Amino acid sequence: MPRTEFISTGFYVPERVVRNEEFTQWMDTSDEWIRTRTGITERRWVADGQTGSDLAYQASQLALERAGMKAADLDCIIYCTLSPDYFFPGTGVFLQRQLGVPEIPCLDVRNQCTGFLYGLSIADAWIRTGQYKRILLVGSEVHSTGMDLTTRGRDLSVLFGDGAGVAILGPTTDEKRGVLSTHIYADGRYAELLFSESPASAHNPRISHADLDAGKQYAHMQGKEVFKHASTRMPQSVKLALESNGLTPQDIKLLIPHQANLRISEMVQKLLGLRDDQLYNNIQRYGNTTAGSIPIALDECVQAGRLQRGDLLVLAAFGSGFTWGSAAVRW
Numbered sequence: 001m002p003r004t005e006f007i008s009t010g011f012y013v014p015e016r017v018v019r020n021e022e023f024t025q026w027m028d029t030s031d032e033w034i035r036t037r038t039g040i041t042e043r044r045w046v047a048d049g050q051t052g053s054d055l056a057y058q059a060s061q062l063a064l065e066r067a068g069m070k071a072a073d074l075d076c077i078i079y080c081t082l083s084p085d086y087f088f089p090g091t092g093v094f095l096q097r098q099l100g101v102p103e104i105p106c107l108d109v110r111n112q113c114t115g116f117l118y119g120l121s122i123a124d125a126w127i128r129t130g131q132y133k134r135i136l137l138v139g140s141e142v143h144s145t146g147m148d149l150t151t152r153g154r155d156l157s158v159l160f161g162d163g164a165g166v167a168i169l170g171p172t173t174d175e176k177r178g179v180l181s182t183h184i185y186a187d188g189r190y191a192e193l194l195f196s197e198s199p200a201s202a203h204n205p206r207i208s209h210a211d212l213d214a215g216k217q218y219a220h221m222q223g224k225e226v227f228k229h230a231s232t233r234m235p236q237s238v239k240l241a242l243e244s245n246g247l248t249p250q251d252i253k254l255l256i257p258h259q260a261n262l263r264i265s266e267m268v269q270k271l272l273g274l275r276d277d278q279l280y281n282n283i284q285r286y287g288n289t290t291a292g293s294i295p296i297a298l299d300e301c302v303q304a305g306r307l308q309r310g311d312l313l314v315l316a317a318f319g320s321g322f323t324w325g326s327a328a329v330r331w
């Protein structure tokens with residue numbers, strides 16, 4: 001059976017940079033509060049009319065170019081997002097249409113911050129069994145169109161940013177390379193702790209005027225609980241990725257944790273005893289881009305030459321659901 005290799009990566013973030021200071025014109029907050037609690041200094045926001053599939057398209061074009069491939073060479077799209085362009089159809093088809101590759105299957109994955117790892121797990125299974133040979137795996141989000149920019153929403157609106165990252169995956173017969181393992185988990189007992197309640201088919205009407213007045217169209221989070229679970233589940237997932245491959249933290253060349261909060265990443269680093277050079281963070285510049293965060297960070301590392309053939313890369317994520325997981329990859 002072949003293994004799954006990363007053929008190429010790409011990312012795209014919108015041009016508009018929103019620095020922490022900008023939030024002070026809308027709500028009671030400060031650059032100091034945001035930086036010290038989260039590590040974030042700025043994030044990107046889409047222009048009017050720019051969609052998640054538009055961001056994904058730009059990132060995909062870059063990855064295709066780097067792979068020396070045309071869109072027609074793809075045989076499947078897996079599109080991970082918590083902020084789909086529309087309720088339905090899934091966003092993968094809008095990307096497929098822009099890429100001009102009708103008929104290839106488009107699977108939308110809805111596992112929030114762990115979306116990219118759920119998508120990788122599916123892609124890996126399909127590639128190893130020979131179902132598909134060239135999979136475009138996408139993590140793309142637009143948060144800025146759904147933010148409560150008043151003091152009521154300050155705990156969440158300062159955290160998130162827009163952006164897309166992609167990877168093109170295919171089979172390799174090189175036994176020393178490729179995806180070694182993926183581990184994915186979920187626990188619905190905590191579903192409402194990081195939650196977007198409306199609009200939803202669970203209510204009739206899906207959203208009412210009263211809901212809008214109450215701000216139910218905005219996500220809600222119990223930040224401390226999320227923080228607590230994230231900072232235990234992420235290191236646990238990394239340990240599992242290592243142990244299941246007979247590896248130790250010292251073997252890691254690069255750990256890319258989902259970029260939820262710099263304090264969470266620091267906790268993961270400390271619990272695993274990793275040096276600074278073994279871990280990558282870019283939340284300072286992009287905020288939390290949910291399913292986009294791992295592939296954006298991965299592409300930055302690849303372009304900076306931080307991964308050489310055979311290096312051990314570990315990816316780990318935690319998010320709404322709760323969902324969490326990890327992947328171990330020989331680059």
Ligand code: COA
Nearest residue numbers: 029030033037113154155158223224226227260261318319
């Ligand atoms: N600016 C200023 N004050 C803010 C604020 C903001 N943007 N957001 C919240 N506050 C206030 C709160 O209202 C609260 O005020 P109070 O004490 O008067 O009630 C105070 O700051 C402390 O809030 P608290 O929620 O206790 O802060 P915290 O130390 O838990 O940090 C987070 C808040 C959001 C940074 C933190 O909980 C976190 O990072 N959680 C995980 C988030 C995450 O990773 N989510 C995505 C998962 S994938």
